[in-house]
Amino acid sequence: MLTHPQFDPIALSLGPVAVRWYGLMYVVAFVLFMVLGRLHMKRRPDIGFTREALDDLLFFGMLGVVLGGRLGFVLFYKPIYYLAHPIEIFYIWQGGMSFHGGFLGVLVAMWWFGRKTDRSFWQVTDFIAPLVPTGLAAGRMGNFINGELPGRVTDAAMWPWAMWFPQVDVTPLARHPSQLYQFAMEGLLLFAILWIYSRKQRPAGAVSAVFLIGYGSFRFLAEFAREPDSFLGFLALGLSMGQWLSLPMIVAGIYILLQSHRAKPA
Secondary structure: OEEOOOOOOEEEEEOOEEEEHHHHHHHHHHHHHHHHHHHHHHHOHHHOOOHHHHHHHHHHHHHHHHHHHHHHHHHHOOHHHHHHOHHHHHOHHHOOOOHHHHHHHHHHHHHHHHHHHOOOHHHHHHHHHHHOHHHHHHHHHHHHHHOOOOEOEOOOOOOOOOEEOOOOOOOOOOEOOHHHHHHHHHHHHHHHHHHHHOOOOOOOOHHHHHHHHHHHHHHHHHOOOEOOOOOOOOOHHHOOHHHHHHHHHHHHHHHHHHHHHHHOOO
16 A cells, blocks of 8 residues: 655745645646647647637636636535535635536636637637646646545555555545546546547537547546545435536537537538
């Protein structure tokens, strides 16, 4: 059984200002978005995006991620608590972000961006879909550095890379390093799939659909190794909240992919 390295959550201190690893992972995510976005524009000039449009996309995306992620956590995971403590909705420094909420926030932001720039919704989402997984990978690495959102208790003899997280368990318990599973699947593998799939022209909505199917499937699988939130536990059919929120993504992705190939608009 391995032991979590126990990283200091503070990457560096500049006087009274502390820069945390998790915050740096957001910076890494946004930088990767810009770098990969420019590469994507060069290999697919037919998409019609410019550097100025990419800058605007990042701004709209940041708003969607932060606002949607926080509201999603409030509504999906702790609605009763925040109904009783509404002021704490704004205490984002205490943690509490939902990917699925952030995803919905980004969808709204991309719709808004499309209307402002006279682009269709699918033009925008098909462009950004291959750029998103590396940001997800950065976020999962931030979770691992902090030792948060660990996996379920497992048999160290069967899983030699199982890890003890002292931040979670006082006595040594072998847990799946599920953050790394998600880093590999939702981040690196999904990026590779989308980057290759989007290298040439596809029907409108197809790239977005592959993202939905890929993320939903990988997240659903990873949740079998991830410890469910203590305040929720397992829900109907023994599935976690993350799994129930991923199922609509998979279904929607399959539907959109089938419809896009039937319509076949480039």
